Amino acid sequence: MKRVLQTIVILGALAGIAGASVVGFGLYNVSARQGHWPGVKWVLHTTYKQSVRLRSPAASEIPDDLADPDRVALGALHFKGACSFCHAVPGQLQSATAQSLNPGPPHVVEAVSRWEPQHMFWIVREGVKMSGMPYWPARDRDDEVWSVVAYLEAVRDMTAEDQVALTGGEPGAASCSACHGEEGRSTNSYVPRLDILKPDYIGEALEHYRNGTRRSGIMQQVALGLDDETIDRVASKFGKDVAANRVNAARQDNETQGYILANQGTKDVPACSSCHGPNRTADAPIAPSLEGQSQGFLVTQLKLWRDGKRNDGKRAEQMLKAAQDLSDKEIKILAEWYAGQ
Numbered sequence: 001m002k003r004v005l006q007t008i009v010i011l012g013a014l015a016g017i018a019g020a021s022v023v024g025f026g027l028y029n030v031s032a033r034q035g036h037w038p039g040v041k042w043v044l045h046t047t048y049k050q051s052v053r054l055r056s057p058a059a060s061e062i063p064d065d066l067a068d069p070d071r072v073a074l075g076a077l078h079f080k081g082a083c084s085f086c087h088a089v090p091g092q093l094q095s096a097t098a099q100s101l102n103p104g105p106p107h108v109v110e111a112v113s114r115w116e117p118q119h120m121f122w123i124v125r126e127g128v129k130m131s132g133m134p135y136w137p138a139r140d141r142d143d144e145v146w147s148v149v150a151y152l153e154a155v156r157d158m159t160a161e162d163q164v165a166l167t168g169g170e171p172g173a174a175s176c177s178a179c180h181g182e183e184g185r186s187t188n189s190y191v192p193r194l195d196i197l198k199p200d201y202i203g204e205a206l207e208h209y210r211n212g213t214r215r216s217g218i219m220q221q222v223a224l225g226l227d228d229e230t231i232d233r234v235a236s237k238f239g240k241d242v243a244a245n246r247v248n249a250a251r252q253d254n255e256t257q258g259y260i261l262a263n264q265g266t267k268d269v270p271a272c273s274s275c276h277g278p279n280r281t282a283d284a285p286i287a288p289s290l291e292g293q294s295q296g297f298l299v300t301q302l303k304l305w306r307d308g309k310r311n312d313g314k315r316a317e318q319m320l321k322a323a324q325d326l327s328d329k330e331i332k333i334l335a336e337w338y339a340g341q
């Protein structure tokens with residue numbers, strides 16, 4: 001019995017020394033070119049697949065507007081700037097550098113063939129450890145991750161021409177106008193109009209995206225590439241310094257639920273117009289214009305405010321308080337009403 005124990009202790013010590021030598025003397029070859037020993041690749045890949053399946057949300061959590069063309073377009077424009085470097089797009093080859101990653105990123109067409117939407121959602125939000133696959137840079141922005149998944153789902157039936165129609169043929173990230181529209185007049189429901197905002201507000205928003213206090217994986221990707229001068233330039237290019245939303249005379253719709261909520265409020269929710277105009281009181285904080293703003297964007301932002309997930313800027317507290325008791329239904333009514341102005 002004593003001999004057996006002695007042997008076990010000696011073998012254990014030898015294994016420990018062998019392991020420490022591999023680590024300490026650099027005996028393990030980390031060369032990406034060399035790849036893994038036979039079998040290791042299979043183990044890692046199976047672990048990856050099973051881990052994703054175990055942790056992905058249920059299929060019932062897939063949003064029902066995943067096929068919305070505006071969502072697909074937004075996802076496509078972000079993918080072009082943030083993901084195509086590794087995964088390419090339909091009709092395009094992967095770069096030599098991307099092909100030399102190990103494990104290699106699959107071409108997007110191949111990537112989408114392996115997974116259901118809820119799996120892709122999890123992979124894009126969480127990333128994959130020890131591979132080049134990054135996680136979504138912004139917390140609490142599942143809505144954005146789903147927009148990227150909307151694009152990935154659409155890729156299944158896309159030709160090279162469809163891709164060019166969505167994002168243009170030129171390489172590189174999308175421009176401000178590709179997403180926000182010519183002169184900032186966005187026609188995409190999920191992308192805000194900039195032409196109704198003041199330059200100061202635009203500049204401040206870009207700074208908040210850049211320093212991460214306003215969380216958006218899509219806009220943070222853009223804003224981290226902007227220096228102060230460029231921020232000033234684009235803010236005055238897209239913004240309008242007009243006193244917004246002054247006209248409210250003789251409205252036709254002052255009986256609608258939207259009008260009443262926005263201008264009179266309820267016992268829980270203050271009237272939006274007392275800060276956002278046109279009935280702004282003198283001491284109210286300067287709040288951005290909402291008239292004509294994109295509907296999908298308004299819904300998202302109101303939910304973020306209500307749930308305490310948007311909290312940037314000195315004036316954010318006002319809006320957090322105003323939104324805290326909004327119901328999903330009121331959000332829908334308000335977004336529809338403001339978007340229609």
Ligand code: HEC
Binds near residue numbers: 101104110112114134
């Ligand atoms: C630096 C390179 C890189 C970038 C940038 C990148 N990925 Fe990946 N991605 C990978 C790698 C590598 C894998 C494979 C992981 C594995 O097999 O272990 C992967 C896997 C995936 C998969 C699963 C594919 C499969 O077959 O299992 C999806 C979906 C995906 N990426 C989407 C995206 C999206 C969307 C973006 C942009 C937000 C993105 N990736 C950005 C490298 C990248």
Ligand code: HEC
Binds near residue numbers: 074180197203
């Ligand atoms: C890939 C598409 C895309 C690109 C490119 C893009 N944006 Fe955005 N932008 C968005 C989306 C989506 C939002 C909403 C983000 C959020 O939920 O906070 C947004 C939000 C903004 C906001 C905040 C607006 C508000 O009402 O609060 C500003 C300002 C802005 N973008 C300016 C710019 C400028 C300037 C550029 C170019 C330097 C640019 N964006 C490039 C998609 C884009």
Ligand code: HEC
Binds near residue numbers: 192269270273290
């Ligand atoms: C007490 C003043 C106040 C009231 C009342 C108020 N807001 Fe706001 N709201 C603000 C301020 C201030 C901001 C800008 C916050 C910032 O810059 O971070 C804002 C921002 C917003 C935004 C983000 C706009 C954008 O372009 O990013 C939306 C959407 C919004 N409010 C909708 C509403 C709605 C709908 C109501 C009515 C239910 C409402 N607000 C009531 C002060 C208010």
